Amino acid sequence: MRLYTVLIKPVSGQCNMQCDYCFYCDEMKNRSTASYGRMSEQTLRNVIRRAMRQAGEEICFAFQGGEPTLRGLDFYSRAIELEKRFNTGHTRVLNSIQTNGLALDEEWCRFFREHDFLVGVSLDGTKRCHDTYRHGPGGGGTYRRVTESIKLLEEFGVRFNILTVVTAQTAEHIEEIYGEYRKNGWQYQQYIACLDPIGAPPGQQDYSLTPEAYGRFLTKLFRMWHKDWRRGKAPYIRQFENYIGMLNGYAPEACEQCGVCSVQCVAEADGSAYPCDFYVLDEYRLGDYGENDIRQMTECAAAKAFVRRSLNISAECRACEWYSLCRCGCQRCRIRDGEKDGYINSLCGGYRMFFDKCGRQLQEIAQYSRSVKV
Ligand code: SF4
Ligand code: SF4
Numbered sequence: 001m002r003l004y005t006v007l008i009k010p011v012s013g014q015c016n017m018q019c020d021y022c023f024y025c026d027e028m029k030n031r032s033t034a035s036y037g038r039m040s041e042q043t044l045r046n047v048i049r050r051a052m053r054q055a056g057e058e059i060c061f062a063f064q065g066g067e068p069t070l071r072g073l074d075f076y077s078r079a080i081e082l083e084k085r086f087n088t089g090h091t092r093v094l095n096s097i098q099t100n101g102l103a104l105d106e107e108w109c110r111f112f113r114e115h116d117f118l119v120g121v122s123l124d125g126t127k128r129c130h131d132t133y134r135h136g137p138g139g140g141g142t143y144r145r146v147t148e149s150i151k152l153l154e155e156f157g158v159r160f161n162i163l164t165v166v167t168a169q170t171a172e173h174i175e176e177i178y179g180e181y182r183k184n185g186w187q188y189q190q191y192i193a194c195l196d197p198i199g200a201p202p203g204q205q206d207y208s209l210t211p212e213a214y215g216r217f218l219t220k221l222f223r224m225w226h227k228d229w230r231r232g233k234a235p236y237i238r239q240f241e242n243y244i245g246m247l248n249g250y251a252p253e254a255c256e257q258c259g260v261c262s263v264q265c266v267a268e269a270d271g272s273a274y275p276c277d278f279y280v281l282d283e284y285r286l287g288d289y290g291e292n293d294i295r296q297m298t299e300c301a302a303a304k305a306f307v308r309r310s311l312n313i314s315a316e317c318r319a320c321e322w323y324s325l326c327r328c329g330c331q332r333c334r335i336r337d338g339e340k341d342g343y344i345n346s347l348c349g350g351y352r353m354f355f356d357k358c359g360r361q362l363q364e365i366a367q368y369s370r371s372v373k374v
């Protein structure tokens with residue numbers, strides 16, 4: 001078994017921001033230990049040692065939170081040392097970090113540049129949208145500070161992408177948001193549908209997406225992107241690039257577009273392992289990086305049950321004309337299909353709207369990229 005990514009949580013769910021829709025805060029409320037505190041160097045060592053043992057040609061250490069910068073730069077310097085020490089097989093080691101950008105300064109940027117970190121910065125479009133839900137410690141908006149951090153990353157030549165949570169508000173203002181990103185020259189964009197709280201019926205929160213809002217969002221975004229694509233100036237938008245790759249026979253690199261979950265090897269701060277960032281909950285615990293081999297953890301009963309459930313897709317999905325592209329989306333967004341057996345995506349209507357309106361153009365782009373590669 002080859003391991004490609006390990007997702008490390010250096011400070012568990014601790015954060016210097018308070019976002020109304022934070023999915024990890026919700027997970028913390030739904031488990032017996034809310035926060036596992038700060039990851040010790042010994043735990044970091046265990047995680048990296050075991051991961052390097054399972055690595056093939058390439059492995060990525062992805063640091064996430066909470067807010068991972070709260071663990072301090074020394075921790076990351078130590079991670080680089082350990083990656084080198086345990087890299088006995090000439091593996092290409094990549095590092096990425098997902099941050100809210102609040103604490104970034106020159107020292108952080110210098111470090112990221114030196115070690116070629118890929119930095120994901122969470123930003124919800126415009127000041128108005130961002131500040132609606134992404135609050136600082138005192139409750140105020142954080143847009144100004146985060147955009148200053150992005151400028152600093154640019155100045156230092158750090159590779160970064162912008163991660164935007166698609167809420168009811170960002171969906172409604174996507175034209176303004178895309179225009180702003182275009183004006184700023186942000187070429188790498190990722191849009192993630194906002195999750196509803198665990199166990200809550202979908203669509204009930206102020207920030208919740210409805211299928212209609214999501215469908216309109218995807219369609220508008222795609223049309224703007226398509227226009228830019230025709231001019232040879234389209235940014236990289238992960239979801240669209242994956243659809244085009246899939247139409248050309250490539251496996252999607254985004255797990256929510258695979259149709260079936262794989263075990264993502266999350267390492268919580270105390271060293272316990274989980275199958276996915278969306279399922280860091282007691283009943284999904286797979287083992288401990290201090291005690292168990294990664295192979296053992298990814299093949300245990302809890303891991304198998306997690307993957308098996310993602311295969312339980314409704315008959316409606318399987319019969320859907322868009323199934324080969326949509327694949328029912330992320331398991332965390334699926335709901336039971338009424339009384340029937342199997343799951344369907346809670347945003348199904350939105351996916352259908354998008355594929356009905358933009359599927360043909362996706363196919364044309366895929367065909368074009370095939371023809372230029374020949
Ligand atoms: S910055 Fe991220 S981890 Fe922190 S509260 Fe917001 S969504 Fe949660
Ligand atoms: S639950 Fe979603 S994010 Fe997690 S592994 Fe499955 S598809 Fe990926």
Ligand code: SF4
Nearest residue numbers: 317320323326345348
């Ligand atoms: S569009 Fe709806 S029915 Fe079709 S595959 Fe996606 S979730 Fe299933």
